Amino acid sequence: MYLPILLIFILFLYAGRYLDYFQSPKDADVIIVLSGSGGRVALASTLYKCGYISYVFLSNVKAINSRSGDMHQTALALGIPEEAILTEDEAQSTYQNAQFTLPIMKQRGFKSAIVVSSDFHMRRVKFIFDHVYKKSGIELTYIGSDSGYNAKTWWSDRNSRETTFNEYTKMIGNAFGYNGPEAKSAFEQIKRWFRR
Numbered sequence: 001m002y003l004p005i006l007l008i009f010i011l012f013l014y015a016g017r018y019l020d021y022f023q024s025p026k027d028a029d030v031i032i033v034l035s036g037s038g039g040r041v042a043l044a045s046t047l048y049k050c051g052y053i054s055y056v057f058l059s060n061v062k063a064i065n066s067r068s069g070d071m072h073q074t075a076l077a078l079g080i081p082e083e084a085i086l087t088e089d090e091a092q093s094t095y096q097n098a099q100f101t102l103p104i105m106k107q108r109g110f111k112s113a114i115v116v117s118s119d120f121h122m123r124r125v126k127f128i129f130d131h132v133y134k135k136s137g138i139e140l141t142y143i144g145s146d147s148g149y150n151a152k153t154w155w156s157d158r159n160s161r162e163t164t165f166n167e168y169t170k171m172i173g174n175a176f177g178y179n180g181p182e183a184k185s186a187f188e189q190i191k192r193w194f195r196r
Helices: 002-019 038-049 071-077 094-108 119-132 158-175 180-195
Strands: 030-034 055-059 064-066 085-088 112-118 139-145
Touching: 002 119, 002 158, 030 038, 030 094, 038 055, 038 071, 038 112, 038 139, 055 071, 055 094, 071 085, 085 094, 094 119, 112 119, 119 139, 119 158
Parallel strands: 030 055, 030 112, 055 085, 112 139
Antiparallel strands: none
16 A cells, blocks of 8 residues: 555655766767757867867757857857867757757768767657667767756756656657657647646
């Protein structure tokens, strides 16, 4: 009788920690940075300057992600040289980040990549990229940038609660094959419905 309650309690406690997937950095051909907060490009800059990678691949490069402007301007402002920057500007979702970077990765002959997004986003990023890159022969390492997400006590502040709800809802959708801009639009409608 108490076992199901205990399991629910444990799942509740660890829900935030599960989202925050992180691997140690290692040498790779390129780092793929998903659009979002400026902290993602800053992490890429740090890894580039530490010599882990030779190229920084910005996915959805036109996205504004800091006071410096779009991802490309932010990368240049952080000291990443122009010749080390690769871009794609079509992705509108995490699934498309994976889908649109893969052919460019193959074209360039890259065999390994570090994938960077926000810490809370990494479990879903791994799920999607592992699926899209499955038979590519490209080795992926996943590193999350600090977003201020409270993984250990995600229920204690509104932003972390909403982020946790959003990520799990999207993960469930992704698991059932709902991906891309259409899925993103449907998710926004669900959120509006819950807020009424």
